[in-house]
Amino acid sequence: MESSNELLxxxxxxxxxxxxxxxxxxxxxxxxxxxxxxxxxxxxxxFALALAFIVSFVRELEVGALTRQFPWSPLDSSAPIERWxxxxxxxxxxxxxxxxxxxxRELATRGMDRLLSAxxxxxxxxxVGLLVEFPESSALWQWMQALLCAVSAYYYSxxxxxxxxxxxxxxxxxxxxxxxxxxxxxxVMCAATSLAAFGxxxxxxxxxxxxxxxxxxxxxxxxxxxxxxxxxxxxxxGRAYDMMSMPVWVWxxxxxxxxxxxxxxxxxxxxxxxxAATFWRTLGVFLLAIVLxxxxxxxxxxxxxxxxxxADPMDGIYxxxxxxxxxxxx
Amino acid sequence: MQLTTCIPxxxxxxxxxxxxxxxxxxxxxxxxASSATIKLDAVHSAAMFRIQHLxxxxxxxxxxxxxxxxxxxxxxxxxxxxxxxxxxxxVDTGSEKLDGNLQGPNFFNEKEFPEIRFRSTAATRTTExxxxxxxxxxxxxxxxxxxAECIVAGIGKGPMGKKVGFECTLTIxxxxxxxxxxxxxxxxxxxxxxxxxxAIEGDEVKAAAE
Numbered sequence: 298m299e300s301s302n303e304l305l306x307x308x309x310x311x312x313x314x315x316x317x318x319x320x321x322x323x324x325x326x327x328x329x330x331x332x333x334x335x336x337x338x339x340x341x342x343x344f345a346l347a348l349a350f351i352v353s354f355v356r357e358l359e360v361g362a363l364t365r366q367f368p369w370s371p372l373d374s375s376a377p378i379e380r381w382x383x384x385x386x387x388x389x390x391x392x393x394x395x396x397x398x399x400x401x402r403e404l405a406t407r408g409m410d411r412l413l414s415a416x417x418x419x420x421x422x423x424x425v426g427l428l429v430e431f432p433e434s435s436a437l438w439q440w441m442q443a444l445l446c447a448v449s450a451y452y453y454s455x456x457x458x459x460x461x462x463x464x465x466x467x468x469x470x471x472x473x474x475x476x477x478x479x480x481x482x483x484x485v486m487c488a489a490t491s492l493a494a495f496g497x498x499x500x501x502x503x504x505x506x507x508x509x510x511x512x513x514x515x516x517x518x519x520x521x522x523x524x525x526x527x528x529x530x531x532x533x534x535g536r537a538y539d540m541m542s543m544p545v546w547v548w549x550x551x552x553x554x555x556x557x558x559x560x561x562x563x564x565x566x567x568x569x570x571x572x573a574a575t576f577w578r579t580l581g582v583f584l585l586a587i588v589l590x591x592x593x594x595x596x597x598x599x600x601x602x603x604x605x606x607x608a609d610p611m612d613g614i615y616x617x618x619x620x621x622x623x624x625x626x627x
Numbered sequence: 628m629q630l631t632t633c634i635p636x637x638x639x640x641x642x643x644x645x646x647x648x649x650x651x652x653x654x655x656x657x658x659x660a661s662s663a664t665i666k667l668d669a670v671h672s673a674a675m676f677r678i679q680h681l682x683x684x685x686x687x688x689x690x691x692x693x694x695x696x697x698x699x700x701x702x703x704x705x706x707x708x709x710x711x712x713x714x715x716x717x718v719d720t721g722s723e724k725l726d727g728n729l730q731g732p733n734f735f736n737e738k739e740f741p742e743i744r745f746r747s748t749a750a751t752r753t754t755e756x757x758x759x760x761x762x763x764x765x766x767x768x769x770x771x772x773x774x775a776e777c778i779v780a781g782i783g784k785g786p787m788g789k790k791v792g793f794e795c796t797l798t799i800x801x802x803x804x805x806x807x808x809x810x811x812x813x814x815x816x817x818x819x820x821x822x823x824x825x826a827i828e829g830d831e832v833k834a835a836a837e
Contacts, residue, residue, distance in 0.1 A: 303814040311812065357812060377768040377805060379739055381732050432738035479724075479731035482808065538738055540727035 312489045315352035319345035319493035320500060327497060328504040332511040340399035342497060343519035346464065347391040349493035350527060353486040354385040363389065381483070381534050383429045391526060394421065395519040402518050414454065414518045421526055422446035429530065431537030442533045445552040450525025452555035453516055458571050459558055459578035460516035461498035464524045465491050466579070467554045470586045471531050474551055474593070479540040487531060513571060528552050544596050550589055557585030658708055661700040665791050665829035667693050667711065672827040674713050678801075679818035688720040688729070690743070697793060697829055701782060706750030706758050707793065709777075711825065713743045733808040740767045745825070748772075760795065766804040773797055775825075789831040798822050 325331050326341035355363060363385045364370050365378055398417045402410040426443020434442070456463050468491035475483035498514075505511045514520075529552040536548035558565075560581030568574035672693040680686040690713035699707035715737040718729050730737040747762035756779035764773045780792035800819050802810055809816035 307813045377740075379732060379736060479727040479733075481728075481731075481733050483732075538732045538736075540731045540737070541724070 311353055311356045311485045312492055315349045315356060315489040316492035316496055318352050319349035320496045322348055323497050324500065327500045328507065332504050332508050335512050335515055336399045336403035338512055339402070339515035339517075339519045340396045342461065342501075342514060343395035343399065343523040344392055345497060346490060346493060346520070347388045347395065347523045347527065350388040350486055350490045351385055351392065353489035354382075354388070357482050357485050358382075380431050381480075381538060383431075384483075384486070384530055384534055387425060387429065387530050388527060391421075391523045395523055398522055399519040410518065414521065417518075418447055418450045418454075418522050418525065421522060422450065422529075425526055425530055431534050433537055434533075438533070438536075441549065442529065445529035445532065445549055446526045448525075449529045449552050449555060450521045452553070452558065453524045453528075454518070454521035456516045456555060456558045456578055457574065458513050458516070459575040459582075460514055460520055460524065461494050461501060462575065462579040463555055463558055463582045464528075465495035465498060466582050466586055467491075467524075467528055467551070468494060468531075470551055470554060470589065471528070471535065473590070474543070474547065475531070475535045477541060477593070478535055478538065478543055480535060480538050483531060483535060483538070490527070525555075528555075541597075542600075543593060547589070547593055554582055554585055554589070557582035560585065658698045659700050659705045661702065661704065662698045662708075663701055663789075663791075663831045665697040665699060666832045667695050667697070667827055667829045668790070669694060671792075672829070674711075675824045675826065677822040677824075679820070680816075682815050682818075686720075688718060688725075690714070691717045691719050693825070693827060697791070697827070699779075699791070701789070701791065701831070703756050703779065706752065706760070707747070707777065707779070709745060709747040709760070709762065709793075709795070711745045711827065715741055715743065734806055736767060745773075745775075747775075764797075764799065764804075766799075766801075767806055769804045771799075771803050773799055780826075780828075785830065787830055790828055791831065792826075792828045794827075795825040796823070797825075 323341040323345035326334070326337040331337035331341070351363070362382050366382060366386050394417065398414065401413055405413050422443045425446050426439050426441075429442070430439065453460055453464070468487045472484045472487035472491060475481075475487060501514050505513070532548045532552035535551075536545065539548075558578040558581050561577040562581075565574040565577040568577060669692040674690040674693060675687055676689070677685050677687050693711055693713050695709070695711035697707050697709050697711075699705070715730055715735040718726050718735070720726055720729065729735055732738075735743075742765075744765040745762055747760045749761040751759040753759050753776070758777045760775045760777050762773060762775065763770050775795045775797035777793060777795040780794050783790045783792070799821050801807070801821050802819050807819075810819045
């Protein structure tokens with residue numbers, strides 16, 4: 298009984314608490330007086346999403362795992378910097394970039410704000426692709442990482458009011474996949490980010506219902522930057538640390554899940570009101586995620602059956618192949 | 628110098644001078660000329676580890692196919708010098724899924740730290756063919772000094788020549804090596820203390836000239 302309480306407390310600490318912090322950070326712009334200001338909504342939602350990831354990272358590991366990565370931080374030799382800790386650094390950079398981009402877009406002339414977003418996304422994608430190196434990343438994978446960041450951000454930017462619901466589905470999918478891949482900490486952080494997005498989507502819906510002058514959730518600009526880059530980065534980290542040999546295409550595919558928002562594009566465009574369009578876009582992503590999971594499960598099951606048939610009865614007895622055993626005793 | 632000061636100093640000097648050879652920790656920099664190099668036989672060398680699971684049972688796993696050498700005079704006139712490497716990819720718990728989890732970033736992080744290495748640096752004889760070793764254990768990129776009890780299991784004959792077996796036992800705290808997942812977060816999933824039994828067998832490859 299005591300043990301299950303402790304486990305619940307842990308789940309609250311690493312998943313619910315970061316999500317709560319994100320909700321509180323976004324609250325003034327979602328249900329408060331700032332809901333009528335486009336830049337405030339864009340900035341708050343984007344900032345809160347990245348914040349949830351960082352808080353979860355710090356709760357799961359320690360603050361030192363983040364601060365040690367700064368060049369001016371005195372290194373603690375007893376705990377090495379692991380490459381996947383860069384994910385928190387990316388989230389921190391996105392926390393800083395989100396208000397800068399939202400503010401710049403607000404000040405830019407109409408039309409220029411899109412160009413500004415594109416510039417930010419391309420530069421940030423190139424930085425993440427070329428500077429953040431996970432294990433077993435060839436040059437091709439580094440470029441793929443940059444490309445996926447940009448593609449994911451582009452599709453998030455076109456989701457409109459469905460962006461928060463979609464990001465909740467995408468991060469939940471990432472949580473499930475990384476857990477299957479043997480990366481429990483990634484799963485925890487993605488779950489926290491997913492819960493943050495889900496909660497913010499509900500709060501945003503309440504805010505829109507309460508305030509007739511409320512602006513819609515802005516999916517472009519800062520939100521697309523944060524959600525796109527975080528999604529692609531976690532997916533690429535999942536590929537790099539996958540210890541369960543999942544099909545390699547799964548990771549780029551999960552980063553591209555926001556594309557599912559356009560499966561029912563015609564229905565979404567013809568929707569009589571904003572909520573209906575949001576429903577169709579969210580449904581498309583949800584169905585695509587289901588298809589992805591079914592494919593992964595089928596392939597995993599097929600792989601394990603194939604492996605069973607090929608096994609040599611001597612294999613694994615001494616932990617080496619039967620050929621080695623026969624060679625040793627001959 | 629007063630007599631009261633002289634007596635303890637003289638006593639200490641005498642104790643060191645007349646102490647039996649090898650009963651104090653000896654640094655293992657220069658193996659004796661009579662030492663043989665024993666190359667580990669991967670099939671018969673493994674490191675078993677034991678950890679408490681959910682505060683209940685002790686769970687055992689092993690690293691198969693150890694690699695490395697032991698330098699030791701077969702007459703036991705000096706301490707064995709161990710330099711052993713285990714590949715994280717060779718972890719074997721009997722469950723493929725669990726092996727994957729252990730190789731993942733929460734535990735051994737095989738992608739970044741593919742090897743675990745133990746090198747003995749000092750030794751004290753405890754009894755005949757038994758040694759208390761001090762050595763450096765490198766795990767997840769962290770090197771810490773550890774202590775191990777080691778026995779010479781036996782010297783036998785194989786088709787290729789002499790075979791020598793050793794068994795070393797040590798206990799470490801995995802949190803000292805930055806492997807803290809499951810100790811407090813999530814709480815009490817796995818213990819911090821890990822007991823290791825390194826059971827090795829090797830072939831004598833050369834005997835230095837007397």
